[in-house]
Amino acid sequence: MALDPRGAALALHRFGFGPRAGTIAAIASDPQGAFIADLDRPKAGLIPDAGLLGSGAANRMAFEFNAERLAKQRLETRRKELAKQEAAKLAAENPAMQNAAMENGGMEKPAEAKAATPLPPGPETPILQNFFHEAEAHYRAAITAEIGFVERLVWFWSNHFCVNAISTVMAGAYEREAIRPHVLGKFADLLLAAESHPAMLVYLDNASSMGPNSVAGINRNRGLNENLGREILELHTLGVRSGYTQDDVVSFAKVITGWTIYTTDNNPDHGGQFLFHPRLHEPGPQTVLGKAYRDTGVEQGRAVLTDLARHPATALHVATKLARHFIADEPPSALVEALRRKFIETDGDLWLVSKALLAAPESWAPEQAKLKRPSEWIICSVRAAGFAGDARRIAAATTRLGEPLWRPPAPKGFPDGEADWIDGIAHRLDTANAIAQNPNYVDRVDPKAMLETALGPLASAETRSAVARAETKQQAITLLLMAPEFQRR
Amino acid sequence: MFAKPHASTRRELLLGSGALFAWAFVPKLARAEGRDPRFLTIVLRGGLDGLAAVAPVGDPDWVKLRGDNALKLDGATPALPLDGFFALNPAMPNLHRLYRAGQAIVVHAVATPYRERSHFDGQDVLESGLARPGRVDAGWLNRALTKLEPDDRVRTSTTGRRTFAVGPITPLVVRGPAPVLSWVPPRLPPVSDDTTMRLLDLYRHTDPTLARVLEDRIGLAALAPSASPDRKPGEMGPAVQIGNIDQVRTYFAEAAGAAAKFLANPDGPRVGALALDGWDTHINEGVVNGRLSQLLGALDAALAAIETNMSAAWSETVVTLITEFGRTARLNGNDGTDHGTATVALLVGGALKGGRVVADWPGLKEADLHEKRDLKATTDLRAVLKGLLRDHLRAEDCVLAADIFPGSDGVGAVEGSVG
Numbered sequence: 001m002a003l004d005p006r007g008a009a010l011a012l013h014r015f016g017f018g019p020r021a022g023t024i025a026a027i028a029s030d031p032q033g034a035f036i037a038d039l040d041r042p043k044a045g046l047i048p049d050a051g052l053l054g055s056g057a058a059n060r061m062a063f064e065f066n067a068e069r070l071a072k073q074r075l076e077t078r079r080k081e082l083a084k085q086e087a088a089k090l091a092a093e094n095p096a097m098q099n100a101a102m103e104n105g106g107m108e109k110p111a112e113a114k115a116a117t118p119l120p121p122g123p124e125t126p127i128l129q130n131f132f133h134e135a136e137a138h139y140r141a142a143i144t145a146e147i148g149f150v151e152r153l154v155w156f157w158s159n160h161f162c163v164n165a166i167s168t169v170m171a172g173a174y175e176r177e178a179i180r181p182h183v184l185g186k187f188a189d190l191l192l193a194a195e196s197h198p199a200m201l202v203y204l205d206n207a208s209s210m211g212p213n214s215v216a217g218i219n220r221n222r223g224l225n226e227n228l229g230r231e232i233l234e235l236h237t238l239g240v241r242s243g244y245t246q247d248d249v250v251s252f253a254k255v256i257t258g259w260t261i262y263t264t265d266n267n268p269d270h271g272g273q274f275l276f277h278p279r280l281h282e283p284g285p286q287t288v289l290g291k292a293y294r295d296t297g298v299e300q301g302r303a304v305l306t307d308l309a310r311h312p313a314t315a316l317h318v319a320t321k322l323a324r325h326f327i328a329d330e331p332p333s334a335l336v337e338a339l340r341r342k343f344i345e346t347d348g349d350l351w352l353v354s355k356a357l358l359a360a361p362e363s364w365a366p367e368q369a370k371l372k373r374p375s376e377w378i379i380c381s382v383r384a385a386g387f388a389g390d391a392r393r394i395a396a397a398t399t400r401l402g403e404p405l406w407r408p409p410a411p412k413g414f415p416d417g418e419a420d421w422i423d424g425i426a427h428r429l430d431t432a433n434a435i436a437q438n439p440n441y442v443d444r445v446d447p448k449a450m451l452e453t454a455l456g457p458l459a460s461a462e463t464r465s466a467v468a469r470a471e472t473k474q475q476a477i478t479l480l481l482m483a484p485e486f487q488r489r
Numbered sequence: 490m491f492a493k494p495h496a497s498t499r500r501e502l503l504l505g506s507g508a509l510f511a512w513a514f515v516p517k518l519a520r521a522e523g524r525d526p527r528f529l530t531i532v533l534r535g536g537l538d539g540l541a542a543v544a545p546v547g548d549p550d551w552v553k554l555r556g557d558n559a560l561k562l563d564g565a566t567p568a569l570p571l572d573g574f575f576a577l578n579p580a581m582p583n584l585h586r587l588y589r590a591g592q593a594i595v596v597h598a599v600a601t602p603y604r605e606r607s608h609f610d611g612q613d614v615l616e617s618g619l620a621r622p623g624r625v626d627a628g629w630l631n632r633a634l635t636k637l638e639p640d641d642r643v644r645t646s647t648t649g650r651r652t653f654a655v656g657p658i659t660p661l662v663v664r665g666p667a668p669v670l671s672w673v674p675p676r677l678p679p680v681s682d683d684t685t686m687r688l689l690d691l692y693r694h695t696d697p698t699l700a701r702v703l704e705d706r707i708g709l710a711a712l713a714p715s716a717s718p719d720r721k722p723g724e725m726g727p728a729v730q731i732g733n734i735d736q737v738r739t740y741f742a743e744a745a746g747a748a749a750k751f752l753a754n755p756d757g758p759r760v761g762a763l764a765l766d767g768w769d770t771h772i773n774e775g776v777v778n779g780r781l782s783q784l785l786g787a788l789d790a791a792l793a794a795i796e797t798n799m800s801a802a803w804s805e806t807v808v809t810l811i812t813e814f815g816r817t818a819r820l821n822g823n824d825g826t827d828h829g830t831a832t833v834a835l836l837v838g839g840a841l842k843g844g845r846v847v848a849d850w851p852g853l854k855e856a857d858l859h860e861k862r863d864l865k866a867t868t869d870l871r872a873v874l875k876g877l878l879r880d881h882l883r884a885e886d887c888v889l890a891a892d893i894f895p896g897s898d899g900v901g902a903v904e905g906s907v908g
Contacts, residue, residue: 422702423702423706425699425702429684429688439659443664462694463691466687468607471534471535471766471768471769472766473609475687478688479684479688482688482691483695484695484699
C-alpha cells in the first residue's frame with residue numbers, strides 16, 4: 001500500500017484530536033488500519049481512575065461539605081443572636097449603659113462589624129477541586145491519545161447523553177462510569193447505564209419523580225416528573241417527531257418512577273448511589289409505543305429501554321447524529337444509511353458501527369467539511385505543540401469560547417453545526433493570540449515544525465506561506481492555529 | 490438557551506493569560522565603578538524600514554528610488570533634518586529633539602551578519618548574538634551579564650538588582666543562564682490588526698466562509714482591498730488602516746515607560762529588554778501619513794516615556810532600538826516593502842555622545858544595492874553593540890569576542906558612542 005500521509009493527517013483531525021509529533025508519519029502506511037486498531041485495543045475508552053471519586057463518593061463529599069458549611073453559617077447566626085440578647089439584657093439592667101448604647105448606636109455594633117468583615121478568599125472548595133480532578137483526567141486522555149478516535153467517541157456519547165456539572169457534582173464520574181465502559185459496547189447497555197446513573201436521574205429530575213398512584217405519591221400528594229422520560233425519547237433514542245405521543249411520554253415516565261438515588265442525609269453509606277424505590281414506583285402495567293409492559297418493578301423500565309434501543313427510529317437517529325458529528329453538517333445519505341443498517345444488523349453494536357464509519361468512503365472525503373468545536377480545537381492545539389496541557393486553563397478557554405466542560409446549555413447537549421460555532425471565530429482568534437503569547441510556545445515551539453506536526457500534507461500553500469512570512473513566532477503560531485485546515489476537520 | 494456563549498472581552502482574556510507568566514530570578518547584576526549605567530534594549534520585530542525612519546535625503550538617487558514615498562526636506566510634511574545628508578521621519582519629534590541635544594545616535598546601513606530573509610531566523614541571529622541562526626538558548630545581553638565580573642570595573646549589587654524583561658514573552662536577547670525577572674504590563678499587546686489582516690488574507694484565499702465571518706466581526710466588510718475578486722462594484726478599496734493604533738500607542742508607552750521606571754529605581758534592575766512588534770510593512774507602508782508613520786509615532790512617544798520615567802537616571806542611560814533586518818530599497822507592488830538587509834539602529838540616552846549619524850554610506854544606485862534590491866550593510870550591528878557593552882557596561886574586549894558575540898573577532902567595536 002502506498003504511503004498516504006494526507007489521509008493520515010485528515011483522519012487524525014476528523015476522527016481524533018489532530019496529530020501529535022510524528023503521528024502522521026507513524027500511520028501513513030495504513031491510516032484506516034490505525035484507526036480500526038484504536039477500536040480494537042483492550043480496555044479502549046477506559047482511563048485510570050486512581051484517586052478520583054466515584055459518583056456516590058462525590059455526592060457524599062459534596063453533601064458533607066455543604067452540610068458543614070451550612071452548620072457553620074447557622075452557628076455564626078446563633079452566636080450573633082445570643083450576643084444581641086446579652087447586650088439587651090445588660091442594657092435593661094443598667095439604664096446608664098442603655099443611654100450609652102443608644103448614643104453609640106447599639107451595643108452589638110462591634111460584634112456585628114467583626115462578623116461583617118469579609119472572609120479572606122478561601123481555598124478552592126472540595127467540589128471544585130473534584131471537578132478539576134475529573135477535568136484533568138478527561139483532558140489528559142484526549143491529549144495523550146495516540147490516535148484519539150475512541151476519545152472522540154467518548155466525547156460524542158458524553159454529549160449525546162449529557163448531564164450538567166451545575167446540577168450534579170457527579171458529572172465527571174458519570175462519564176467514567178456510564179459512558180466510557182460502553183462506547184464500544186451495545187447501545188442498549190450504554191443507554192441503560194446512562195439513564196440509570198445517579199447523575200442523569202438528578203439532572204433530569206427523575207430522582208424526585210413519583211407515580212401518582214404510588215404509595216409515596218399518594219401520601220405526599222406529589223406526582224410525576226416527565227422530564228427524563230421525554231428526553232430519553234426525544235434526545236437519547238427515537239429522536240424528536242419520530243412518532244411517539246404525549247401519552248407515550250407519560251406512560252414511560254411512569255415506568256421509570258422509582259428510579260432514584262439514596263440520599264446521603266438518610267443513608268450516609270450509600271448516598272448518591274442508584275436506588276430503585278418501590279414506594280415511588282407507579283403500580284400497574286403501562287403501554288409505551290403500543291406495547292404493554294407489565295409492572296415488574298425496576299425491570300419494567302429496563303424492558304422499555306431495551307426496546308427503545310432496538311427501535312428503527314433510534315437506529316436512524318444515532319446514525320444521523322454520528323455522521324453529522326464526524327463527517328458533515330448535512331451528512332451524505334449513503335453514509336447515514338450504511339450506519340443505520342449496521343446499527344440494526346448488529347443490534348446496536350457500537351464497536352461495529354464505529355468500524356462501519358471508518359470503512360465508509362464518505363468518511364475519507366478530502367474536503368474538511370466540519371468546523372471543530374472549540375474544545376476539540378483547543379485540544380488539537382495542545383497536542384500540536386507537544387504540551388501536557390493544564391486542565392484549569394483549558395477549561396477556562398473552552399468556557400470563554402462557549403463550550404464549558406460538562407455544562408451544556410440544555411439536555412440536548414452542545415450543538416454540532418458550523419452555524420452554531422462559526423460566529424465565535426473572532427473569539428478563537430483572541431484565544432489563539434493569547435495562547436501564542438504563552439512563553440512556552442516561543443521557547444519550545446518552532447512554528448514551521450509545528451506546522452509539519454499539526455498539518456503536514458494538509459497545509460495549503462497559502463497557509464504555509466502565511467506561517468513562513470509571519471512577522472514573529474507568536475504571529476506564526478496564531479496564524480497556524482487559525483488556519484482553515486486547523487479549524488476544520 | 491444558548492444565546493450569548495462568547496461573553497468574555499478581549500481584555501479579560503488577555504488579563505487572564507497575563508497572570509500566568511512569571512519567572513523566578515536570583516539577583517545578580519553589575520554596576521560600574523563610579524557610575525550606575527542603565528541599559529535597555531528594544532527589539533523591533535518584523536524588520537524596520539530604515540530608509541523610511543531615517544532617509545538619505547542628500548543622496549541624489551534617493552527620490553528616484555522611492556518617488557512620492559520618499560521623505561524629503563520640503564513639502565507638506567517635511568522630514569526633520571539631522572546632519573545635512575540624513576533626515577528623520579517627521580513622526581519622531583522627540584527623537585529629533587534628543588538628537589539635537591546630543592542624546593541620540595543613528596547608525597545607518599547597519600545589519601546583523603544574517604543575509605537571508607526569514608523573520609524567525611533573522612530575529613534569532615539579532616538576539617542570540619551568534620553569526621548564524623539555529624541556536625536559541627541564550628541571548629547576547631544575558632551572556633554579557635554573566636560575564637560582567639563583580640569587583641571588576643562593574644560590581645555586583647547587594648540590593649537585589651537584576652535584569653528583567655517587559656512583556657508576556659521574554660525576548661531571546663535577555664534569556665539565558667543569568668536569571669531574568671519578567672514583568673507583564675497590565676495591558677498586553679492586542680491581537681494586532683496586522684495579524685488579523687494576514688489571517689483575513691489567508692481566509693480569503695482558502696475559506697470564504699471564515700473570511701466572511703472575520704470580516705463581519707472586524708467591521709471591515711466595506712474595506713475589501715482592491716485585490717479582492719468579489720468586491721462589489723462601486724465599493725471603495727481603500728488601504729487597510731490600523732484600527733487599533735491607539736491601543737498600540739498605549740502599549741508601547743506603557744511597556745517602555747514601565748521598563749524605565751524599573752531601571753530608574755535605585756533598587757531596581759539595571760539591564761532590561763522588551764520587544765515591540767508590527768514593523769513588517771509589506772502593504773501600504775504609509776511612511777508619512779500611514780501605518781509606519783503611526784508606528785514610528787508610537788515609538789517616539791515610548792522614547793519620551795522612557796526619558797520622563799528615567800528622571801535623574803537618564804544621564805546614565807543607553808537605549809538601543811534594533812531590528813532583525815531592513816527592507817527592500819524600492820517599494821513593492823503594494824506600496825509596501827519586502828524583507829531586505831541593512832537598516833538603522835537607533836541609540837538614545839543621556840549617557841551617549843550623540844547628535845551624530847554613524848554611517849559608511851553605500852549609495853543607492855542599483856549596483857550599490859545588496860543583490861540589486863536591498864540597502865547594503867556597511868556596518869556590523871555587533872560592532873555597535875560591542876562598543877556600547879564595552880564603554881557603557883565595561884565588558885572586556887576578549888569576552889565580547891569569545892562569549893557574547895562568538896566568532897566576531899574581526900568585528901571591531903564602534904568607538905566613542907558613550908561619553
